[in-house]
Amino acid sequence: MPRAVREQQMLDAAVLTFARRGYRAASMDEIAELAGVSKPLVYLYLNSKDDLFSTVIRRESESLVAAVRAAVEPGESADRKLWNGLRGFFAYAAEHREGWAVLHQQARTHGEPFAREVAVVRGEIVAFVTELLGAAAKEAGCVGELADREVAGLAHALVGAAESLAEWVNCLSEEGTSGELTHPSAKDSAATMMNVVWAGLGRMMGGERWAPSGLAGQGSRSGVGG
Template structure:
């Protein structure tokens, strides 16, 4: 079997294990067994548990960023692009619950250096959102602050929607757009000044 295929199997097993059991409770034995390989092979390919966890965070961050970036790219209206980005975000987190658990809970709960890896992903998503808010406002506004608030709300809603609530991605995206677009529409109408 080619190395990249074997490594992907091990990474998939690691994401599943870390996402369901957490970093501390996960064992390299369990990851190896789930991947169908020996424990020494996991260490040979992916080194230590810490390096494996870091690799999982990076891989899953890249995957989430790629789907959000693809959804918000283009020349459409800011509202449509933001809605598409939210739908892509909620769809990805629903379809990859273990990956989302690694990014949203496990990485941050373990502190450094893992939290920094997750924060990089969050900052990139907030950057996309700030750009869209700036385009919608058509004037000065605190686009970065609003983007941070929106990203935080999206993360919380994804955690809730993927839990017992079982909200569909389209419902989650529509709920958040309903909440934020009225405020963004106010920014557009008043040239970015919410005090009017």
């Protein structure tokens, strides 16, 4: 069996094991056994537990980014790009539960070498979203009302909320197999996101901001649905 194949099997086993047990609790023994190879072979191919974990993170990160990018069709409008990107993300998170769990739960909680790698990838995604939001604003004819920092903040909130939603959905599907309500599909999740963020973006483009009421002269802007 060629090396490349064996290596992927090991990485698959590692993803599963890290997702199930966490980085520290996952043992190289378990990974090797699950991969159907002897432990020394894992070391021969992947050097160490840390290297193995890094490789896993890298592979899963790239896989996630690729999935999202593939979902976004180049020629479309910004809001459809965002819509498609979100659908791609939620679909990926649902289909690659373990890989996503490793990225979202394990990699960020285990010290410097790993957290940074994930942070970098996340940064790229946030930048991508920021770009999309800016383009959307332009398409809608908004010029000066929306500061760059505000767009970045929105993007961060968007990404964070999406992650949170994805994890929540995955947790749901882990417990309630017998529930009457099927858990939300990728489409549902994406729609929820679009509703919230798109609305926020629209209002903010209109110059509206929320501000603590009780201060004079902010009347029309601080109310809801004014």
